[in-house]
Amino acid sequence: MKKFMIILSIMVLLLTAGCAKTETAGGQKTIRIAEQYGIAYAPVQIMKAQGLLEKNCPGIAISWEQMNNTAAIREAMVADRLDAGFMAIPPFLIGWDNGMDWKIATGLSSVPTGLVTNTSINNLAELSEKDRIAVPQPGSVQHILLAMACDRDFGYPQKLDNQLVTLSHPDGMNALLSGGDVTAHFTATPYLEKELATPGFHQILSGNEAFGGEFSFIVGVTTKKLHDQNPEVYAAFNQAVAEAITFIKDHPQEAAVILSDAYDLPEAGVLAYLSAADTEYSQTVKGLQTFSDFMLKTGYLKKSFENPTAVIWEQTDYED
Amino acid sequence: MKIKELFLKPYSKYIWIALMLVAWELTAKLAPVSPLAFPSLELILTALIDSIINGDILMQMLFSLGLILIGLGIGVALAFMMSFLSVVSPVFASFTDTCVSIFHPLPGIALLPLIILWIGTGSMAILFIIVHSVLWPMILNMTAGFKAIPEVYKKIGKNYEFNTLQSIIRIFVPASLSFLIAGLKISWARGWRAAISAEMIFGASGGIGGIGWYIFNKRVFMDTAGVYAGILMIIAVGIFVEDVVFGQLEKNTIKKWGVA
Numbered sequence: 001m002k003k004f005m006i007i008l009s010i011m012v013l014l015l016t017a018g019c020a021k022t023e024t025a026g027g028q029k030t031i032r033i034a035e036q037y038g039i040a041y042a043p044v045q046i047m048k049a050q051g052l053l054e055k056n057c058p059g060i061a062i063s064w065e066q067m068n069n070t071a072a073i074r075e076a077m078v079a080d081r082l083d084a085g086f087m088a089i090p091p092f093l094i095g096w097d098n099g100m101d102w103k104i105a106t107g108l109s110s111v112p113t114g115l116v117t118n119t120s121i122n123n124l125a126e127l128s129e130k131d132r133i134a135v136p137q138p139g140s141v142q143h144i145l146l147a148m149a150c151d152r153d154f155g156y157p158q159k160l161d162n163q164l165v166t167l168s169h170p171d172g173m174n175a176l177l178s179g180g181d182v183t184a185h186f187t188a189t190p191y192l193e194k195e196l197a198t199p200g201f202h203q204i205l206s207g208n209e210a211f212g213g214e215f216s217f218i219v220g221v222t223t224k225k226l227h228d229q230n231p232e233v234y235a236a237f238n239q240a241v242a243e244a245i246t247f248i249k250d251h252p253q254e255a256a257v258i259l260s261d262a263y264d265l266p267e268a269g270v271l272a273y274l275s276a277a278d279t280e281y282s283q284t285v286k287g288l289q290t291f292s293d294f295m296l297k298t299g300y301l302k303k304s305f306e307n308p309t310a311v312i313w314e315q316t317d318y319e320d
Numbered sequence: 321m322k323i324k325e326l327f328l329k330p331y332s333k334y335i336w337i338a339l340m341l342v343a344w345e346l347t348a349k350l351a352p353v354s355p356l357a358f359p360s361l362e363l364i365l366t367a368l369i370d371s372i373i374n375g376d377i378l379m380q381m382l383f384s385l386g387l388i389l390i391g392l393g394i395g396v397a398l399a400f401m402m403s404f405l406s407v408v409s410p411v412f413a414s415f416t417d418t419c420v421s422i423f424h425p426l427p428g429i430a431l432l433p434l435i436i437l438w439i440g441t442g443s444m445a446i447l448f449i450i451v452h453s454v455l456w457p458m459i460l461n462m463t464a465g466f467k468a469i470p471e472v473y474k475k476i477g478k479n480y481e482f483n484t485l486q487s488i489i490r491i492f493v494p495a496s497l498s499f500l501i502a503g504l505k506i507s508w509a510r511g512w513r514a515a516i517s518a519e520m521i522f523g524a525s526g527g528i529g530g531i532g533w534y535i536f537n538k539r540v541f542m543d544t545a546g547v548y549a550g551i552l553m554i555i556a557v558g559i560f561v562e563d564v565v566f567g568q569l570e571k572n573t574i575k576k577w578g579v580a
Contacts, residue, residue, distance in 0.1 A: 071540050078356045091540075098542040099356060132441060139540040162528060165441050166521065166536065171433065180440025300541075 029060045031226065031233050034067040034076070034085035038169075039189045039273045040111045040218045041086055042259055043244035043281055049258045052243050057236035068168070069137060077102060083226040084237060086218050088141030089291045090300070096311055097301045101224040104312040105234070106241050107285040108218040111189040112278040113207030115146065116176065116196060118183055123204055124153050124160075132165045133184040134172035139300065141217065142186035145210040148294055152212075157298040176201070188217065189273055190265075208278075215287025227313055238283075238315070245281040248274060285318040333559075359545040367538075368549035376528045381553060384519065384530035388511050391447050395454030395507060403462035404488065416459060424456035428514045432521060446518045446530075453514040454507040461506065465499025466492060498574045505566055509558075516554065 031053070035044065047053060053062055065082055067073050070091040076082035078100065086108055095102065121127060135142040143164065151157040165182055167175055169191045175182035177198055185195065188207075195201050208214060220241055227234050248255045256271035263270070273279060288308060295301040305311055308318055326335060341361065347353065348360040355363065371377040406413035428449035435445045473495050477487040493500070519532025529537075531550060538546030 071542075074542060075357075078354055094540075094542050098544075100542075134441075137540045138537055167436075167441070171436060174433075175436050175441060178437050178440075180436070181442050182440065 029057055029230070029233050030063070031060065031230070031237060032063045032065055032081065032083045033237075034073045034082055035064040036067060036086060037263060039259075039270070039279065040109045042248060042255065042274065043108060043241055044086060045259055045262050046244040046247055046255055047240045049262065050244070050247065052240035053236055056239045056243075057233055060233060060236065070140070071137065074100065077223055080225070082223075083230075083233075084220065084222045086220050088217060089215070089219060089285075089288060090141050090144040090295060091139055092219065092221055093292055093295060093301055093311070094139050097303055102221050103224070103227070103310075104219045104285055104288075104316055105222045105227070106220040106238055106283045106316060107216045107318075108220050108241065108245075108281065108283075110214060110217045110278070110280045110282070110286070111273075112192055112276065113142065113145065113186070113188040113217065114192050114203040115149075115184055115186045115205040115210075116192065116201050117185075117204050118176075118179070119200055119202050121183065121204060124149060127160065127163075127184060129163065130181070131163060131183040132181045133160055133163050133186065134165050134167040134175055134182045135186045136168060136172075137166045138164055141207075142188070144291065144295060144300065145207050146186055146205075147298060147300070148212075149205055149210040151294070151298065152210075157294075189276070189279065190269070193273070211287060211290065213287070213290075215290070216282075216285050219285055222313070234313075242283055245283060248281055283317055285312060285316060287320065288312070288318055289320040333563075356542070356544050359548060363545040364548045364552065367543065367545035368552060371534070371546065371549055375534075377531070377534055377550070377553060379528055380534045381531050381557065383528065384515055384532065385557070387443060387446055387530065388450055388508070388515050391450030391511050391515070392454055392504075392507060394447075395451045395458055395511070396504070398451070399455050399458035399462055399503075403459050403466055404492070406463055407466045407492075413463075416463070420456050420459055423452070424460070426452075428452045429517050429521075432518070446515060449514045449518045450511045453510040457506045457510060458503045461499050461503025462496070465496030465503075468499065469495045494577070497577075501566065501570060501574065505562075508561060508566075512554075512558070 033044075035048070037045075048064060053060055065076065067076065067082075067085065070085075070087040073082060073085040073087060074091070074095045077085065077095075084105070089104075092102075092104065115124075115133075117127070121131070127133070133146065135146065137143070138161070143161075146160060147157040150159040165172075165175070167182070169187050172182070172185045172187060173191045173195055176185040176195060184204075185191075187195065192203070196203060207217070220237075222234060222237065226237075252271060252274050256267050256274060259265070259274070260267040260270045288311065292301065292304050292311075296304040312318055326332065345361050348355075348358050351358075359367075368377075402412075402416050402419075406416045431449070431452065435448055439445050439448060469492065473491050474487070477491045480486075482490060515530065516532035516535075519530040520536045531553060535547055535550035538544075538550060
């Protein structure tokens with residue numbers, strides 16, 4: 001019996017050992033932010049490079065966490081290892097729908113998005129059952145935009161759901177351009193432009209066509225914990241995003257220099273992406289209601305909100 | 321009966337599993353954990369039953385198992401050929417050795433970016449990864465098994481004037497069967513893991529996709545209970561294959577013949 005108790009207590013120890021975490025000391029000015037790469041996240045990079053958070057909140061301890069997709073950001077927030085992150089509206093709503101205690105703090109960007117196919121396909125109807133469509137993941141904004149277009153064209157939003165292949169933007173581009181069974185790729189800047197510059201490929205649907213208007217591609221999200229327990233840091237975070245956006249608008253040249261360093265891309269290319277007509281950096285959250293209504297109607301969400309304040313913090317601008 | 325004896329029985333595995341489930345449920349109920357990270361057993365079972373009744377989980381499981389069976393078949397056949405040739409020809413043996421030392425430590429997932437470029441993202445790509453994970457451990461076990469066959473057995477074959485095919489079937493395979501079964505067990509486990517990882521990356525290659533795709537889908541739609549349900553299915557299949565399939569195979573061959 002004694003042996004048995006020893007074994008059991010070792011098991012309990014092992015089971016609980018994984019729960020230890022890097023706890024942030026209460027009351028201190030700390031923030032843990034998910035860092036992602038891409039033109040759509042440009043203000044985040046500016047914020048980091050220019051030390052805007054440090055400027056707005058002296059003495060703040062920032063930890064930038066590398067994350068490569070929104071599912072990982074959500075999981076890190078559930079595990080209380082992350083306070084703020086940037087993502088598209090649909091994955092945010094999925095997290096909210098499943099009981100995550102978080103809201104949108106700010107809009108961030110709208111960039112060109114679109115479905116690229118080889119030129120033998122001219123519209124959605126010509127995609128056969130054999131065609132495979134690469135998206136970053138199911139439930140991503142690209143997937144929901146595709147479902148919106150399918151709903152409008154065929155009255156069946158899930159029409160192409162069984163033909164999705166989950167590939168990151170660069171892998172998706174390689175798969176499309178190599179001419180294998182991936183014949184379509186729903187992607188965004190700068191992969192979109194690279195694919196369209198390749199002979200034999202064209203865009204059959206843009207994000208705005210699918211959505212039926214403009215929408216925020218990326219928004220900034222924070223946990224309730226950060227918002228409630230650390231209002232000073234929360235305010236500094238929003239202020240820093242605002243200043244980063246203003247900086248990109250006022251000094252695109254300098255912004256391009258910073259970003260081309262961070263992303264290892266040619267400066268002229270970055271500048272072209274930043275100043276493209278369809279690229280807009282703004283703190284206003286656009287398209288929230290439309291995404292939510294559509295995802296509820298088609299079963300990607302189980303609930304919706306009466307009032308947008310259920311999903312955005314009080315100071316956040318939004319329009320629909 | 322003493323408690324200790326309980327854990328020496330063949331069914332001790334299930335007692336441990338029951339204990340772990342109790343520990344799980346107590347943690348989920350009593351500890352301050354988020355149900356998004358640590359759902360209770362009821363939630364997981366509800367998700368599992370819902371997926372069985374309303375979803376495709378059984379079909380997806382069959383799809384994955386089917387792919388692995390085909391992959392195992394191809395892998396074992398290739399391994400058999402290479403191992404036999406290695407036993408017959410020392411030159412070929414050095415070639416096989418080189419291949420094993422190059423490819424055996426290479427995880428299939430590391431090859432993924434290349435496989436996407438070579439053969440795309442369909443079932444063929446998953447099959448390729450399964451064959452890769454099955455082939456090398458199988459070769460290692462088979463060559464070890466063939467080498468361990470006592471010389472006198474082979475001489476008996478010569479005495480009976482067996483041709484090559486006969487001596488393979490009647491001498492080589494039965495005499496090295498415990499090695500072959502050990503190889504099969506390792507290959508099955510590797511193939512199963514590789515298939516699930518590949519599915520989680522490639523997605524619905526066969527229309528509804530496999531069990532890896534099921535878990536991935538649950539993850540991106542933040543259905544944590546569903547993720548655990550998928551993992552439970554994988555564990556259940558693993559235990560079934562280990563206990564029932566391989567258990568029966570061993571009982572009817574090497575244990576019966578007394579070579580194990």
